[in-house]
Amino acid sequence: MDNVIFIISTILTVGGALCVLLTKNVMHACVYLLTCLLGVAGLYVTLGADFVAATQLAVYVGGVVILMVFAVMLTGGPNSQSSNKFGIVKIPMMGNAKTYIIGIISAVIFGLMAYKVLSRVITSIQAGEAPVFTETVEKIGFMLVTDHVLAFEISSVLLLGALVGAAIIARPKRGV
Amino acid sequence: MMTLTSYLMISTFLFLCGLVAVIARKNLIAVLLGIELILNASALNFVAYTRFVNNNLDGHIFPLFIIIVAAAEAAVGLAIVIRFFQIRESIHIDDATQLQS
Amino acid sequence: MNNTIVSYLSQFESYKGLLESFSSLFGEAGPGLLTFLVFLIGCILVVTVMATIGGLGTYAERKISADMQARMGPNRVGPYGLLQFLADGVKMFLKEDITPNTADKFIFGLAPLLALVGVFGTLAVLPFSSGFTLSNLNVGVFYLIGIGSLVGVAIFLGGYASNSKWSMLGGMRGASQIISYEIPVVLSLMAIVLMSGSLNFGGLVGAQGGLPQEWFIFHNPFTFIGFFVFFIGALAETNRAPFDLPEAESELVSGYHTEYSGMRFAFFALAEYIEVFVVCGVGAAAFLGGYKVPFNLGGEGIIGQVLQVLVFFGKTLALYYLVIMIRWTYPRLRVDQLMTLCWKYLTPMAIFNLIGCALWIYLLDSKSMWDMLAAFVGSMGTGGGH
Amino acid sequence: MEATYSLDVYTPVVILLFLGAITVVAALLLGKLVRPHNPSESKNTPYECGEQPVGTAWSFFNMRFYVIGLIFIIFDVESALMFPVAVIFKKMNEIGRGGLVLVEIMIFLSVLISGIAYCWRKGDLDWVKSYVPSKDTNNKQG
Numbered sequence: 067m068d069n070v071i072f073i074i075s076t077i078l079t080v081g082g083a084l085c086v087l088l089t090k091n092v093m094h095a096c097v098y099l100l101t102c103l104l105g106v107a108g109l110y111v112t113l114g115a116d117f118v119a120a121t122q123l124a125v126y127v128g129g130v131v132i133l134m135v136f137a138v139m140l141t142g143g144p145n146s147q148s149s150n151k152f153g154i155v156k157i158p159m160m161g162n163a164k165t166y167i168i169g170i171i172s173a174v175i176f177g178l179m180a181y182k183v184l185s186r187v188i189t190s191i192q193a194g195e196a197p198v199f200t201e202t203v204e205k206i207g208f209m210l211v212t213d214h215v216l217a218f219e220i221s222s223v224l225l226l227g228a229l230v231g232a233a234i235i236a237r238p239k240r241g242v
Numbered sequence: 243m244m245t246l247t248s249y250l251m252i253s254t255f256l257f258l259c260g261l262v263a264v265i266a267r268k269n270l271i272a273v274l275l276g277i278e279l280i281l282n283a284s285a286l287n288f289v290a291y292t293r294f295v296n297n298n299l300d301g302h303i304f305p306l307f308i309i310i311v312a313a314a315e316a317a318v319g320l321a322i323v324i325r326f327f328q329i330r331e332s333i334h335i336d337d338a339t340q341l342q343s
Numbered sequence: 344m345n346n347t348i349v350s351y352l353s354q355f356e357s358y359k360g361l362l363e364s365f366s367s368l369f370g371e372a373g374p375g376l377l378t379f380l381v382f383l384i385g386c387i388l389v390v391t392v393m394a395t396i397g398g399l400g401t402y403a404e405r406k407i408s409a410d411m412q413a414r415m416g417p418n419r420v421g422p423y424g425l426l427q428f429l430a431d432g433v434k435m436f437l438k439e440d441i442t443p444n445t446a447d448k449f450i451f452g453l454a455p456l457l458a459l460v461g462v463f464g465t466l467a468v469l470p471f472s473s474g475f476t477l478s479n480l481n482v483g484v485f486y487l488i489g490i491g492s493l494v495g496v497a498i499f500l501g502g503y504a505s506n507s508k509w510s511m512l513g514g515m516r517g518a519s520q521i522i523s524y525e526i527p528v529v530l531s532l533m534a535i536v537l538m539s540g541s542l543n544f545g546g547l548v549g550a551q552g553g554l555p556q557e558w559f560i561f562h563n564p565f566t567f568i569g570f571f572v573f574f575i576g577a578l579a580e581t582n583r584a585p586f587d588l589p590e591a592e593s594e595l596v597s598g599y600h601t602e603y604s605g606m607r608f609a610f611f612a613l614a615e616y617i618e619v620f621v622v623c624g625v626g627a628a629a630f631l632g633g634y635k636v637p638f639n640l641g642g643e644g645i646i647g648q649v650l651q652v653l654v655f656f657g658k659t660l661a662l663y664y665l666v667i668m669i670r671w672t673y674p675r676l677r678v679d680q681l682m683t684l685c686w687k688y689l690t691p692m693a694i695f696n697l698i699g700c701a702l703w704i705y706l707l708d709s710k711s712m713w714d715m716l717a718a719f720v721g722s723m724g725t726g727g728g729h
Numbered sequence: 730m731e732a733t734y735s736l737d738v739y740t741p742v743v744i745l746l747f748l749g750a751i752t753v754v755a756a757l758l759l760g761k762l763v764r765p766h767n768p769s770e771s772k773n774t775p776y777e778c779g780e781q782p783v784g785t786a787w788s789f790f791n792m793r794f795y796v797i798g799l800i801f802i803i804f805d806v807e808s809a810l811m812f813p814v815a816v817i818f819k820k821m822n823e824i825g826r827g828g829l830v831l832v833e834i835m836i837f838l839s840v841l842i843s844g845i846a847y848c849w850r851k852g853d854l855d856w857v858k859s860y861v862p863s864k865d866t867n868n869k870q871g
Contacts, residue, residue, distance in 0.1 A: 068736045071743060072244050076252060083259040083279055092269055093503070097450060099275050100496065102256075106282050109252065110305075111739055112244060113293045118285075118305045120482040121809045123489025125309050128525070129802035130278065130316045131496060132518055136798050137271055137320040139503070139515070140790045141327040169266035173258040180254055203481060203542050204820070205299050206306070207813030211821070211830050214303055219833065221310050221810060222840040228314035229803045229844040232321040233853050236796055306809070313806045317799050324795060347738050378737055386744045390752075439765045440757070444773040456753040463749035467741045477741040485812055507775035519794050522801040529808045533815050540819035542812060601776055605764065606756050679856035682797070686845075686854040690804075694842060701834055704819060705827045 068112060075108025096134045103127060117202050249290035256283035270323045270333040274316065281312040348385050349378050351474035385477055389466050397616035398428030400663070407664070408671045438605035446602065447504040454501035455603070455610035461493025462614045465621045470544040472634045472651035473643075483543040484532055487625065488525070494618060495521035498582075501611065502599035513598030516588050516678065523685045524579035524586075530693035531569040531576070534700040535559055535629045538566065548633030556713040558632040563712055565699035570630045572693050574662075577622040579685070581615060584670035588678060623662035624655070631658050796853050800845065807841055 082102025086095050103126040110119035210218045256279050263276030285305035292301020327333050352358045366373035402417065402425065409416030417424035442451055468483040470476045480486050495518050502514015536542055538559060539550035551558050560570045579586035590598030600611045627633055634651035641647030676684070707715070774781070814834060821830045848854055 068244060071736055071739060074743070076248075079252060080255060083256050086275055086279065087259050087263050087266075091447075092272055093447065094449060095272055095275055097453065097500065099278060102279065103282065106256075106286060109249070109286060110289055112736065113249070113289045115289045115293075115302050115305070116480065116482050117485070117813065118289060118302050118309075120485040120489050121306060121309055124485060124492065125313050125802070125805055125809055126278075127489060128492025128495065128522070129798075129805045130313055132492075132499065132522060133316055133320055133795075133798045133802055134271065134275065135496075135499060135503070136518070136795050137324055140324050140792065140795055141271065141333045165266040165268065166262070169262035169264075172265055173262045176261060177254065177258055180257075184250060184254075201481070202299065202302060203813050203816050206302055207815075207817035209299060209303055210810070210813055211817065211833055215833060217303075217307060218810065218814075219836055219840075221307060222807070222837045224310070224314055225803050225806060226840050226844040228317050229800065230847055232317045232799050233796060233848055233851070235318070235321040235325050236792060236799065237851070237853065310806050310810070313802050317802055321795070321799065324792070347741070349737065379740060382740045382744055386741055386748060390745070390748055436756070436760050437764055439767070440760065441768070441772060443775045445775060456750055459753055460746050460749035463745045464742060467745050477745075478738045480738060480742075485809075488808075505775065508777065510775075515790070515794055519797045523797055526801060526804045529805075533808060533811060536812060537815040537818055540816060542816050596776065596778070606760050610753055610756075682854070682856040686800070687849070690845070694838065698835070698838065701818065701831055704822055705831050708822075 071108055072112045075105045075112065078102065078105030079109060080105075092138055093135065096131060096138060099134070100127060100131050103131070115202065117206055246290060246294040249286065249294075253283040253286040253290065256280075256286065268335050270326070270335055270338070271320070273335065274319050274323070277319075278312060278316065281308055281315075284308060347382075347478045348475055349381050352381065382477070385475075386467075389469075389471075389477060390463065393466060393617050393620065394613065396620055397613045398432065399425075400616040400619065401431065401612070402428050403664075404667050404670070407667050411668075411671050432609065435605055435609040440607065441602075441604045443506060443602050445506045447506065450500050450504035451602075452607075454497050454504055455607045455614075456497075457500065458494050458497035458614040459610050461490055461497060462617045462621065464490035464493070465618075468544055469621060469624050470548055470628050470633055471655055472648045473545070473548075474648050475652060476545065479543050479545040481543055483545075484536060484547070484629075485542060487621075488529055488532075491618070491621075492521075492525065494614060495525075497614075498599050501603065505599075505602035507602050509596040509601045510599050513590060513595045513601070516595075517582060517590075517599050520582070520586065520588060520681060521580055523682065524576045524689075526576075527572050527685065527689040527693040528576035528580060530690070530697055531573040532625075532629060534566060534569050534693075534697045537697065537700050537704065538562060544628055544633070548628050548635060551632045551635055553632060553635040553637035553639060555632075556711070557635075558630065560630040561712065563700070563703050565696045565703060566630070568692060569696040569700075570626070572689050572696065573626060573630065576685075576689060577626060578666065578669065579681070581618045581622055583619060583666055585673040585675050586681060587670075587675060588681060619666055620659065620663060623666065624659045626662055627655060627658035631662075633658075793856060796848075800848060800853070803841070803844065807837075811837070 078101050082098045082100075082105055085098035086102060089095050089098060103122060107119045107122040107126075110116075110122060260276040260279030260283060263279065264273050267273050267276065285308040288301045288304045288308070292298065323333055326338060330337050353362075362374060362377055365377045369376055405427070406416040406424070417427040420426045420430045442448060465487050467477045468480050468487055470479070498521065499514045499518035502510040502512075502517065505511070535547065539547050541547055541550065555561060559566050561567065582588075582590060588594075588598075590600070595601070600608050603611060634655040636647065636650045636654050639647075641650040811834070814830065814837075818827065818830050818834070821827050845854075
């Protein structure tokens, strides 16, 4: 069963990421991002991080993706092609051949660098005993109120900042 | 099958997809999608290392905060994109050339 | 922790015998195959029962509404019209499948699938009895919230993909309504998690008892308010009247599924009815004692399990009946009233409840009201005796 | 249950997700055999109460939907952080450290409450933004 979940999650993740990259419709890209995130949640499950997987589901699937599709709809929908006053197509196609070639070249360079660095790391790691993660939620909660309490409290300030900042930015123009 | 190497390869792949998306896309929202992919790749790395290398749960706390930061980033980033669209009627990334509207 | 139906069954002798025969038959893969088979049978059983309940839900809805309006309701197909939902299903199956030519075909096909997948995913953690829970995940409550939010995405995508104004408005309203009302629901469930100290449904129900004064709803005043906050939020989250703005037929034709026909529409409807059952089940498990039988009748054996399932279904279906009653009693809200109710009343109340529950645990050592009342009466009694 | 970490508990999740997908796909494919299929131009236009549809539906949206989504995601993230703390609160209280955790929860929540109070004060939670109640009918707004 472990392998089945792993394979399904890998297919979802890799396929979703590729389709996010290749699709021409930004709405479809959001949907593929959804499958990719579901796949990553599955990978978390295979790694024993069940709480992180549930967080991924709740925050990403329920929150970020909805926000993304809202933003797509608020910026004129996926495929309105009229140009604006600057003469540039309003909703651009998702890129052109030049940018893709540059992107792929940079990806290849980065991949080679990562391989150069990681190959030593991977071969040198002695993958030891896989630990048994039970009661992850209790342990995470315990760590959040003891060791990582500062991060816990600071994150609330971060969220406050994000909420206030985004609300100010998103507020309709004055006088409306 | 389920080894550290395979997880690292998946996360590298995710990261590269995100990188190409950020560089190649001309649509601001698609760029944000690429950033989400990159953040996910890093979070996946943390969990994979904590499972296979060191036996504590610190690697579960970190993805949690990465997800939080990603959500906050998405909220603010999309707000900026929408505001930008209202001002310039465009979400083309080449339109974003001025600091002040 | 993490017990499943398999770990419950494996304490019986006959299961061990079955396991041995499987091991001899398939060798190494035997136990895994048996586990898979048991899960498969359990899942198919649950899905079949849920689909039937979803179908009967449409029947009950029509019958109860007819009763309230002094009509007969469906009474031709089968005894008392009980087979009406089968006839409806056959009709849906034979209907032409129409896709608007301006629609986004890919997402148009994907949306009903996402809705059904999201709802079926929630069934995995629903606690039917102490033994028959498909999988009592460690993070059950949070998992249910996460996978259930797929339905919101599906409703939005369904409305979007149709490329019809009614659908788009319905989908937009649906998505914003579902995400808004998720906040009070999550916060009031969090108060219950605080009281029980466990995130899985087994622990949630296990912290309660069979008798009403041992349920969480009567545990303290905050959880009592919390139940109603949860219930109103759950009504809105499943798009039930009086919160059925996404499919308000007098304003938006049929909302997000205006352009859906035949089986695709049937899947949306099925997902909605099953989701109502699921949220009623969560309400019963979290607030009303779940599968706990009064006085622990029937014990741990097979009779006890059957009784537990019956008690769980009884409580859930009672809530389901309440939901249908509410639908045919109250008029629909306006959009601004809907948002005001969520953000200015329910969410502050839910946060207040959360803090109240935390203070109750800290100051009063998480004793229930009845314990304190009993202790008070007892001290009065002894005081009077002296 | 053995001591090793087993993913067997997630088997029903996978099976149910697949059942959901298979049900939809199978019903649509099987239905293809029996259902009629005669599309026509007017049948395939989006329904607009009999009128010819004007333009596309993917254009008109209001900012307030986004603000709702924004506040939601902040609270969603907050609940993701609060759930583990909520789980251990009772146990910490039993070993006599409940006060500390309570103070931490209070600080966390109060920062967020101030956030939503700000949005409330600034009118982001009002659905009808331009509605100003007159003197005699000002009992509508909550």
